[in-house]
Amino acid sequence: MPIACFCRGLCCWCCVPRAFYSGPRRRGKFGRCPLNGWACMLVYLAMGSAVGSIAFWAILPDLYTQLLHSRLVLSQTAEGGQLSPSTHFWAHPPADTLMHFYMFNVENAANVTYLAAKPRVTQKGPFVVRVVENKRNLEFFEDDTKLRYRNYKTFIFDPEKSCKECQYNTSITQPNLVAIGALAKLKDFSAYNLTPVARKIIDYGIILLGETNFIDVKFGELMFDGYSEALLQAAHSPSTKLLSRYLNNGSNLFSFPLPESDTMAMFYKYNNTDDGEYVIETGKRDISQVGKIDSWSGLDQTLPMEWWSTSSARMINGSDSGAFQPPGDVNRSSVLNFFSSYMCRSFRLQYHSDSTIEGIPSLNFRVSGDDFGASGNSGFSSTNFVNCTLSGSKPDCSLAENLCHSCCNGSFVNGTYLLPAGMYPISCYPGRNKTAEFQLIYSAPHFAYSPPEVFTSVDGLSPNSNAHVAMSFDYEPTTGNPVQVRIQFQISVPIFRNRDLT
Structure with a gap:
């Protein structure tokens, strides 16, 4: 059966002789044609759609990856300097961060000190502290490939989430950090240029000041507020400076390092402070490097030699x-x-x-x-x-x-x-x-x-x-x-x- 087909652009249709077709017809430029002749066009469209779909799905993963990576780059808008959504959530995390402190209370402190007994401890906790983090002083530089910032932390005691007996003023028997630290330094007296006389003065001074291996201290004072420490007060007193001049070769009687304050706490004056300036990669140049630290607190990827003895241990x-x-x-x-x-x-x-x-x-x-x-x-x-x-x-x-x-x-x-x-x-x-x-x-x-x-x-x-x-x-x-x-x-x-x- 002879069939005449015509195409223009994406439109194709076919006509059959009158003798072979008795259905409805339409008149066009190429004569009368059966209406269902348009089926050929649909076939071609279907084939084109299939090819296009295959090509689209082939490149879709790459498009998705590129789009995702662009969203993960730490960035800000050119107008107004507003942070991108992902950067904003990183700088001001909505996550609920909680610190659970469990304290070991030494039950037989006197026996440990005077009888060399094995320490016996009971665990108290949790003392719950909520941590609020905010990154401030954000500065993009080097064509927005690097970011400088400081991460501030605020610590808030949460009595409702803490155990019933775990209050801010709960007393705990703990090792005396200052006295034990001083005794450890005295052991290595040659490294600090301590004369035998100076060692004896510090040794007896620790006893006269009433220092012991263990102290009773409140949770809040031990962790944040600080407590008065007799040895630290003595170390920073004018009398100590006078004794140092005559009894320790002119050097400070406490020639080993001591805390600068006469108040002791694990996180003393840490509230609403930062942990140093960071410089990191934004990921604009290479997304695999996003967040990588270039420097911390003025240190370019290497920690001080006094901290660790090998180069691999000192790497940031x-x-x-x-x-x-x-x-x-x-x-x-x-x-x-x-x-x-x-x-x-x-x-x-x-x-x-x-x-x-x-x-x-x-x-x-x-x-x-x-x-x-x-x-x-x-x-x-x-x-x-x-x-x-x-x-x-x-x-x-x-x-x-x-x-x-x-x-x-x-x-x-x-x-x-x-x-x-x-x-x-x-x-x-x-x-x-x-x-x-x-x-x-x-x-x-x-x-x-x-x-x-x-x-x-x-x-x-x-x-x-x-x-x-x-x-x-x-x-x-x-x-x-x-x-x-x-x-x-x-x-x-x-x-x-x-x-x-x-």
Whole structure:
């Protein structure tokens, strides 16, 4: 059957001879044609749509990725300098941030001091503190590829979320940070140019001032408000300066570093303050670098040598507190980095498991016990004044169970001794570019990452590998943004015998 077909643009139609078609007809430029001849045009349109759809879906992921990345760049509008939505939420996070403090109350302080008894503690908590964060003094520069800012924190005690017995004025028996720190400094007297006479004056002075290894102090005073400390008051007095002139070669009698104030608290004068100036990448030049720290508190990606003994330990890696990870590059084989100014160092996160947070598919990453403590990185070792003369067979100090052995010189690295696994010393004032002047140790709660010799040395500790995970981050892998962060750690005061002091 002869059929005549005609096309113009996207319009095509076909006509058949009258003898072969008796249906309705229409008149056009090319004669009378059957109305259903337009079906050919629909076929061509369908084929064109299919090809277009395939092409569209082929390029859609790239378009979506480009659009998403453009939204993740830290930026501001050209007119008026208003922050983009994502930048605004980062600078003024709507997240509910709570700090839960659990305090160990020493029940047998007198027996520990005078009879060398094993410490017995009970846990009190939580004392809940709400944290409000605001990033201020934002300044974009270098064609908006870098951003300078300061992160201010406000701490507000929340009595309703705290336990019934956990009030701001609740008294707790705690180690005396100042006295114990001073005694530790006296042990290393040669490093501070202390004469024997000066050492004796400080030794007896600590006794005369009524300083003991443990004190009763209120929660609010210990953490934020501060409490009067006799040793600090004496150290800053005019009388001490006069004695220093004649009895310690003209140097300050307290030639070792002491807090500048005569008031002591863990976070004294921290409220509504920042933790130093940050300079970070905005992601405009390379989205995989968004949030990466270029400098912190005037330090260009390297912490002071006084803090850590190796270059790898001193590196400032990743973003501030893990707020950013490379978008689209967070997967189960990723090793992620972040820097914590309050913990004076960088950490590595490794994949742990898949998770779902508020319906959002996520990947859970954690800091391993080896990376958290000094055993995985000798740069986080601490000065340990205890030594011994080996006799008999030497233990294998490469084994974790022998690291606590009193004669394990295998743990002697770079002129000092490694702490047991799962802990490291505080080297700076939390959130400050300033070397710490006190003896404290960070660890997982209840020494969960440490060998039994550590947590069994204190009655009342019950480490749990599931409940006491130190650092856990859940990231949405496409954006690299955290959807849940859980950080918990323990601060301990090292106490050791010193037979050279009273």
